[in-house]
Amino acid sequence: MSRSPRTRVLAPAACLCLAWSAVALTPAVSASAETGDARARVVRDWNAIAVRTIATEAALGPPPAQLHLGLVSSAVYDAVTHAPPGRASVSAAVATAAHDVLSASFPGAAGHLDADLATTLAAVPDGPLEDRGVAVGAAAADRLLASRAPLSTSITLPVDPAPGPGEWRPTPPAFAPMAFAWLGFVDPLLLPSPTSIDVGGPDAITSTEYAADVDEVRRIGRLDSTDPDADAANGHFWNAPVGVVFNTALREWADRSGLGARATARMFALLNMTTADAIITCWRMKYDHRFWRPITAVREADTDGNDATTAVPTWSPVVATPPYPEWPTGHGCLTSSFVRGLTRLTGSDAIDLDISNPVTGETRHYSSAAALRRSAFISRIQLGIHFRDAMEDGYRVGRIASDRGFAAFDR
Template sequence: MAHHLAKDQHGSSAAPGPRTAPHPRTTVRVRRTTARVRRTLVLGLTVLALGAPPWASQAADAHLAPRAVPGAGVIDDWSRTAVDVVQTDAKRPGAEQFLWYGFVDAAVYNAVVGIEGRYAEYKWDVRGPRHASSEAAAAAAAHRILLTYFPASQARVDAAYTASLAKIPDGKAEDDGVAFGEKAAAHIVRLREGDGRGAPVTFDKPPAPGVWRPTLPANAPMVDPWLAKVRPMVLDSSDQLRPGPPPALTSTTYTKDFAEVKAMGARTGSGRTDAQTETGRFFGDVLPVQFQAAYRGYVERHGLDIVDAARLFAATGTATADASITAWNAKLTYGQWRPITAVRLADTDGNPATSPDPDWLPLLDTPAYPDYMSGHCTNDGATMKVLSRLTGGDIDFRISSAVTGTTRTYTSAADYNRDVINARVWAGIHFRTSDVVANRVGTRIGAWTLDHFFRPLK
């Protein structure tokens, strides 16, 4: 018997282009037409011969029998396709990817629960036909979202769509499921109109002690500053849970954070153990891609059905979308410099307890955006909180890293959060306070998400 998730008791974008190629469903239908006609003729001859319509008793049995809920294969399939589109084809920055996955996950969730029930829809109150195929609806919703925002990937997306529909029996259930999935996707697209994606936002703080500026190795401007102003998916505003400012440069906290990252985060001559170095490198992979694979693994290991799988992806997807938005809002607002700048320019910070090293480099290359607060740790906190609530605390989170070629399994959210906080310090790219504060904020975002959305129907 399949195991379901424990029910929560708390209750740059592109305009969609015109379709120039035949819809993938057309190809599927053409292949099935002959078989459908043949079945109809045989059934008709049988009725004439026997004098009783065989579907009469079948319909009565179907009415009395409980509805069979499909498995989660279509959810996993479209998670992989979304990663192929957003990461491989479009090559979007990691923090931005969370937003796109959130769109896909929300549309798929509405398409599924709108037919199957069990949980409240996300910012929608429309129900699909009870007989419709929720698998077809999920595929249609994901297909439409990805094609709307990433038309350059049409060949990949259409091929995935054709493959999904080929697994679903042809007929009215499939057709109505597709129609409802398209409707669910259109609703998400409407919700996200004018949400601030790609807006002309820039980081304009002049260089000064404590202020971020482009760093080695790319010396690039801030990545996706517009993300700081995007309308959230579950929160009320991008600054709703923004924390207070980072510690002052002359504070005891900053002095302690500085000394730790300088000693433990250096590329060479650090105080790290081999295990600590491996941890720092492990979490240097593309986090949203790691998360998508980890969610798929959980769904497969625990045999979730399509409804609970859609909920897991949607709750984590929207929570991490808002975690990225909130983290970027703090980065743009406070603009704290990175450890590489702080260590090299320590003689300008006004703190007699810090000393400069003009040649200092971190274990990992520093990404092109301010330090406070850590986007990675904000997303980690949000995901761990959602998973803890959905699973009753036994998160069974199996995550792999292409950087180290290893896999880790976490059964405790606290253990996972501890490791990621340490990892960003040992990698030399964050001050500890930036990680700790971010993780706490992310935890609040995860709780807010399940307090207000994706709740069981009464």
């Protein structure tokens, strides 16, 4: 059965370039039957296609990439639930739903997506089961697209020409404006609004807690630091688009665990939708609180009114500071939400997950969620781009977003 690309278009998000390897596909369904293993493989394959489309071809930065991964995963799970085996081709439904959402969001990738869809459908036996699967997938995509307002990517964060102590301002070397400022105004996928979670705000810059955080990041997050607690290697390992890294790890884990198509689709939907909501919430908090980054705080500590901090005008972090306010940390919001959701799905702190950084080429195995959380938590301080308070509150946001998202998903 042939399929023409759909024409509904969503405004693409603003982007930062990421390098990611392309996905090689092989037919996942035999010509004679659609087995359970084959259906599950199609779900994993189209998650990989989504990652390729969003992170490589559209080159979205990690925050908006997570939003789009949540949208695609939602449509795929909807398609799976409406395509019972024996009555409709699950493989055709999954492929069509993912194809249509991705093509609508990223029309520039339509050629590759059409070819991917043709590859999947060519392996599905022709007939009414395939036809019904295609129809189910198209309907799932239509429901998802109709439920979402167009992205208003023109929103920007105004910056005071003479920002006061504690107030964010563009940082060197690029001095770029806030990236993805619009993201905090997007309707969440499961939460009621971008402001439905409240964890307070950053520590007051005159507090002892803030002074301790400044001292910590000044010591262990400084470029070429020799402090015993510094670990730039750990920082660099986690300095990756973690949403994409986690999806890659989930595909391998789901395959190794023998998860079926429905369980795999539900896993991707739950984890990608809740982490998308955590990121949306985080970006709204960044926009509303506009807290300065360590590079500014350390260099201009003589302006913060805190006698326990000391200015170091030449201080530089291990990596360039991302172009958006510091509190809370997006990396922490996403990581915490992901790990919380994974432990809810497995019912255990034991996770048995391989995490790979495609830039450094390093793979680490995590046998417990606690170990993964600890390693990722300290990494942002070790890179010199976040305070401990932002990590703690980011982890709180992620846990709450996950718990509330799971509850809403299952209603």
